Amino acid sequence: MEQYFQPEIECASREEIVKLQNERLVKQVKHVWDNVPYYRKKMEAQGVTPADIQSIDDLHKLPFLSKEDLREAYPYGLLGVPLKDAVRIQSTSGTTGKRVVAFYTHHDIDLWEECCARAIVAAGGSNEDVCQVSYGYGLFTGGPGLNGGSHKVGCLTIPTSSGNTDRQIMFIKDLNATILCCTPSYAAYLGERMKEMGMGPNDIPLKAGIFGAEAWSEEMRQDIQNTLGIKAYDIYGLTELSGPGVSFECSDQKGLHINEDHFIAEIIDPKTGEVLPEGTLGELVFTSIDKQAFPLLRYRTRDICSLTREKCPCGRTHVRMTKPKGRTDDMLIIRGVNVFPSQIETVLLNHGYAANYQIIVDRVNMTDTLDVHVEMTPEMFTDNIGEIEAKQKELVDGLKAMLGLKAKVTLVAPRSITRSEGKAVRVIDNRKI
Amino acid sequence: MSIKQISVFLENKPGKLQDMTTLLAAHNIDIRALSLAETKDFGIARLIVDDVFEAANVLKEDNFVASFSPVLAFEIPDETGGLNTLLQHFTDAKVNIEYMYAFLDGKNQKKAYMIFRVANTKDAEAALAAKGLTALSQEDIYNKF
Numbered sequence: 302m303e304q305y306f307q308p309e310i311e312c313a314s315r316e317e318i319v320k321l322q323n324e325r326l327v328k329q330v331k332h333v334w335d336n337v338p339y340y341r342k343k344m345e346a347q348g349v350t351p352a353d354i355q356s357i358d359d360l361h362k363l364p365f366l367s368k369e370d371l372r373e374a375y376p377y378g379l380l381g382v383p384l385k386d387a388v389r390i391q392s393t394s395g396t397t398g399k400r401v402v403a404f405y406t407h408h409d410i411d412l413w414e415e416c417c418a419r420a421i422v423a424a425g426g427s428n429e430d431v432c433q434v435s436y437g438y439g440l441f442t443g444g445p446g447l448n449g450g451s452h453k454v455g456c457l458t459i460p461t462s463s464g465n466t467d468r469q470i471m472f473i474k475d476l477n478a479t480i481l482c483c484t485p486s487y488a489a490y491l492g493e494r495m496k497e498m499g500m501g502p503n504d505i506p507l508k509a510g511i512f513g514a515e516a517w518s519e520e521m522r523q524d525i526q527n528t529l530g531i532k533a534y535d536i537y538g539l540t541e542l543s544g545p546g547v548s549f550e551c552s553d554q555k556g557l558h559i560n561e562d563h564f565i566a567e568i569i570d571p572k573t574g575e576v577l578p579e580g581t582l583g584e585l586v587f588t589s590i591d592k593q594a595f596p597l598l599r600y601r602t603r604d605i606c607s608l609t610r611e612k613c614p615c616g617r618t619h620v621r622m623t624k625p626k627g628r629t630d631d632m633l634i635i636r637g638v639n640v641f642p643s644q645i646e647t648v649l650l651n652h653g654y655a656a657n658y659q660i661i662v663d664r665v666n667m668t669d670t671l672d673v674h675v676e677m678t679p680e681m682f683t684d685n686i687g688e689i690e691a692k693q694k695e696l697v698d699g700l701k702a703m704l705g706l707k708a709k710v711t712l713v714a715p716r717s718i719t720r721s722e723g724k725a726v727r728v729i730d731n732r733k734i
Numbered sequence: 735m736s737i738k739q740i741s742v743f744l745e746n747k748p749g750k751l752q753d754m755t756t757l758l759a760a761h762n763i764d765i766r767a768l769s770l771a772e773t774k775d776f777g778i779a780r781l782i783v784d785d786v787f788e789a790a791n792v793l794k795e796d797n798f799v800a801s802f803s804p805v806l807a808f809e810i811p812d813e814t815g816g817l818n819t820l821l822q823h824f825t826d827a828k829v830n831i832e833y834m835y836a837f838l839d840g841k842n843q844k845k846a847y848m849i850f851r852v853a854n855t856k857d858a859e860a861a862l863a864a865k866g867l868t869a870l871s872q873e874d875i876y877n878k879f
Binding site for chain 1: 803
C-alpha cells in the first residue's frame with residue numbers, strides 16, 4: 302500500500318496542480334520583479350514585465366538564469382527578502398568553480414523539509430522508522446535537508462553526518478536503523494566495508510536507502526540493493542532550488558516525481574534554449590514558485606534528462622523526470638564524442654566490477670586519451686595473465702560499444718582509488734586546452 | 735601431491751613489489767620460491783612460502799588481492815640434462831605446461847626444484863605418476879628447502 306506524506310498535494314489532479322502553479326508563478330514573478338533587481342534587469346533587457354506572465358504558458362517568455370549569473374550575483378545579488386527575514390544559507394560543494402550561496406526564510410526551510418519528508422514516506426518511511434542521515438551536515442544541503450524531512454515524518458533521526466564508516470555501521474546495527482540517507486557512492490562504500498567486516502545484507506536492519514547528490518546508474522542501484530539488502534531510492538535536488546527533494550522516486554522506481562507545487566520543470570535544448578516537447582532528452586530548467594529568499598526563475602540546472610506525465614502506478618500525479626544522465630558539466634568531450642561518467646559506470650557494473658573507478662583524460666600527440674582505472678578484485682584475479690588480459694579486453698570492448706570510443710583500461714591495486722564520503726571524484730582531466 | 739602457490743596482484747610501478755616483501759618480512763613469512771609475470775600495467779608475483787595461509791591473511795588485511803593455485807613441484811639433480819629428463823616425462827604424458835619456474839636448493843647443493851603450473855593438476859599428476867614421477871608435497875617443501 303503506497304503511503305504519502307501529503308496525499309492532497311502529491312495526488313492532486315492535473316487541473317488542481319496547474320491552477321496552483323498559475324497562481325504561484327504570477328505571484329512569484331511579481332515578487333522577483335519587486336525585490337530582485339538583478340533579475341528585473343534581465344527581464345527588462347528582454348522586454349518582459351510581470352504583466353506578460355499570466356499563466357505557466359507564458360513561462361517561456363522569461364529569461365534564463367545560469368550558474369554564471371549566480372556567481373556574478375554572489376553573494377547577495379539574488380536575495381529576495383530583507384536580511385531580517387532570511388534565516389539560513391546553504392552552499393554548493395563548488396565542484397565546478399566558485400561556491401554558490403542560497404538563502405532561506407523559515408517558510409523556505411519548511412517547504413524544503415516537506416519535500417524531503419515526501420521522499421522518505423515514498424521510500425516506505427513512517428514515524429516507526431529509524432533514519433540514519435549519513436550525508437554531510439553543514440553548508441552541504443544533504444544532511445540538513447534529509448534531517449529536516451526525517452523530523453517531519455517523525456522518524457527517530459540519527460544525524461551521523463558523513464565519515465567514520467565503522468561507526469556508521471555500528472549505529473545502523475545497534476540502533477536498528479531502517480532507512481539510510483547518503484550519496485550512492487558512500488552507500489556502495491558502506492557495503493564494501495561491511496563485506497570486509499564479514500557482514501552481509503541480513504546482518505543489518507536497513508530496508509530502504511535514499512541516495513542522491515550524484516548521478517548514478519541503474520546497475521549501481523542493483524549493486525547497492527544487493528549488498529545492503531534494501532530498496533534504493535533516488536532523490537534529486539540542487540542547493541540553488543533548496544536542496545535534495547526537488548524530486549524523488551516512488552516505489553515504482555521509474556523516474557523521479559518533481560514536487561510541482563514548488564517547482565515548475567521544463568526541458569530545453571542546451572544550445573538554443575528552445576523548450577522541448579515531453580519525452581525529449583535535454584537540459585532541465587526549474588522555476589521555483591514558492592520560495593521567498595532565493596526565488597530563481599528558469600534556472601538552468603545543466604542536468605540532462607527527460608520528463609514524462611504518463612500515469613504512475615504509485616498514484617502520484619506530479620510529473621516524473623528520468624534519472625539525470627549526467628550534468629552538462631560532467632560531460633566529457635573526447636575526440637569529439639560526448640561521454641558521461643555514468644555510461645562508463647554502467648559498463649563496469651555490467652561486467653561485474655565495483656562502481657569504484659576513475660576516468661583519466663589526457664591529450665597525447667594532439668589526440669585525446671581516455672584511461673579508465675578499475676580496481677582489481679578477488680573475483681577477477683587469477684594467476685594467469687592471459688585470463689586477466691582477456692577480462693580487460695572484454696571491458697575495452699564493452700566501453701567501445703557503449704561510447705563508440707576506444708578506451709584504455711588500467712587495472713589498479715584494490716583500495717587505491719580514494720573513497721569519498723561526499724561526492725566521488727570520478728574524472729581527472731589533464732588536458733591543457 | 736600438488737602444493738599451494740600464492741599469486742599476488744601488483745601494479746607495475748616502482749616500490750610495489752617491495753611493499754609486498756616488506757609485509758611478508760614483517761610477518762616472518764619465508765619466501766621459498768618466486769617468479770614474476772608482468773604486463774605493461776600490472777604484474778603477478780607467484781610465490782611458494784613457508785606458511786601460505788598466514789601469507790594470504792596478512793596480504794588480504796593489507797588490501798592486496800591474492801589467490802591460491804595448485805602447482806606441481808619436482809626435485810631433479812642439479813646437473814646438465816636434469817631438466818630435460820624431467821620434461822621428457824611431461825612430453826610422454828602429454829602434459830602441457832602453462833608456466834614454470836626453477837630454483838636451487840640452498841641446503842643440498844646437488845638438487846634443483848621445478849615448479850609447474852598445468853591446466854588440470856590432478857590429471858597431470860596421475861599421468862606423471864604413471865611415468866614414475868612423484869610430485870613433492872607441501873610438507874616436502876617445508877622440510878626440503
